[in-house]
Amino acid sequence: MIPVNEPLIGTNEHKYVLECLNSGWISSAGTFIDDFESTWAKYCNRKYGITTSSGTSALQTAVACLDLQPGDEIIIPTFTIISCALAVIYNNCTPVLVDADKDTWCMDANLIEEKITLRTKAIMPVHIYGHPVDMDPILQIAEKYNLAIIEDAAEAHGAQYLHGHGTSKQNWVKCGSMGTMSIFSFYANKLVTSGEGGMILTDNVNLANKAKKIRNLCFEPNRRFLHNQLGHNFRMTNIQAALGLAQAERIDETVNIKRTIGSEYTKNLKDIDRIKLPIERDWSKQVYWMYGIVLDHDDKINASDLALQLHSKGIQTRPFFLGMHQQPILQEMGFCNDEQFAVSDHLSQNGLYIPSGVALSEEQLNQVCDTLHEILN
Ligand SMILES: Cc1ncc(COP(=O)(O)O)c(C=O)c1O
Known part of the structure; x- marks a missing residue:
């Protein structure tokens, strides 16, 4: 049987994972976490990377960082994985659906503006099956209505978008570099895998700090085991990050x-x-x-x-x-x-x-x- 997907595991994957095992750094503390975060953030030209346990938990964390009110709306493509809708619903918000473009299969940017209401707070474009969404019109709408962008690049590692196409100021940028917060999945069928795993990228230090806190049970920095907010255990392990780093390097x-x-x-x-x-x-x-x-x-x-x-x-x-x-x-x-x-x-x-x-x-x-x-x- 020819499988739909099979990962390629190289020598550094073995080496880095063995390093975790030999050193005993097997939980969510350890240097591979920082290395994987900074390597991937740099590759995507972002300031901060925050690893998570999956792409799904990255989406949920990213939405949680926006501090939305129950009933606020986020516009998402209907043609996507349920993780996108879950991230909205588990944050007590409402997903508002937009149809796909018939050629790229990504959300049709022409259909977004008619879905905006006073409750709309964000748009979640998803780069479907590796093809970028046409982001320019979406970024313009977001600016016009003051909306956040949660860019789902789970399926688009290394894909590029010609930002400003059709104008005199155009430049190629990576998918994952355009959202207020952007997310990746590192599930085994992705171009970079950590087995299971995800990452949030952002250039905003406050959002990065919020995401770190939410993925780690919202411990208060000055008093462990004190909580002013509800968080999650969405941490990635050092072993997963070791695998992810070796993959990211290739x-x-x-x-x-x-x-x-x-x-x-x-x-x-x-x-x-x-x-x-x-x-x-x-x-x-x-x-x-x-x-x-x-x-x-x-x-x-x-x-x-x-x-x-x-x-x-x-x-x-x-x-x-x-x-x-x-x-x-x-x-x-x-x-x-x-x-x-x-x-x-x-x-x-x-x-x-x-x-x-x-x-x-x-x-x-x-x-x-x-x-x-x-x-x-
Ligand atoms: C577009 C998209 N978003 C989010 C996810 C969720 O990622 P994960 O499976 O790592 O939770 C996936 C998974 O394939 C996906 O395709």
Whole structure:
């Protein structure tokens, strides 16, 4: 079976993790935490990095740092993972959903402004499957309405965005460098993994200090075991950070491999006219975190039929996200009205992703392409 993803574990991963074991620094104290935080913050051109136990807890912490009131609203894409909605709901706020752009699959910036109310406090753009969201219009809206940006770059390590594209002042910036607070996931299928883990990045020292406090049970600095605020144990361990640091040190190589896999897939699959492939807008350098393919809506098979056929030929796939508006629990809690999200629905029904991990061999990639040609041509 060709797996959807397999991590690449190098010699430094072994070396650094062994260092933790041999030194006894195995909990959330230890030098690898600081090293991983500063290395990743520097790579993304940010001042502060705060590790967390997962991308989900990074999102929850980031929202908690905004000191919002119950019922305040945060605008999120409907086509994303539930972690985004959870971060809002666990902070007693309301997620307000926006449909996806049909080409990038990220939140459609044109649909945001109509969702703004007096209660809107933040926007949470998510770079879906490694392609950047068009951030300029979102940053402009945030400035106009004085909103925070929680940038979810969980799937977009090393992806780049041409900030100011279409103007005379444009420059390439990393995903994760644009939010008031930006977050990453380091789950095992990400370009940089610590097994499980996450990080918040920010340039604001107050937000950084708040995040550190919230992830560590909100101990008061002058009196341990005294609490003026409710926190969480969202700490990362030194062992996870050791793994993450070794991976982060190889990010340029990993991005190159992923971009090669992406362009090879596109080259080999572009003549199958029944499927739509990931795009790369000229204002983006995407990293193909997962290489998604989307069948036409009137095709005789849908994504789950195709997944079964690929599975029978030894190829693993994963379905696309199901929109937040389709989640029974969120409907039950009253977070969705009968609004339609046609693009998200189309993607959920007709999209899946094929093996795209950094360890994918050329032979495996060719086998996936040949099999797709066999089934779909
Ligand atoms: C866009 C996005 N945000 C957040 C997360 C949550 O990250 P984690 O699985 O580390 O909790 C994920 C996980 O894949 C994700 O894809």
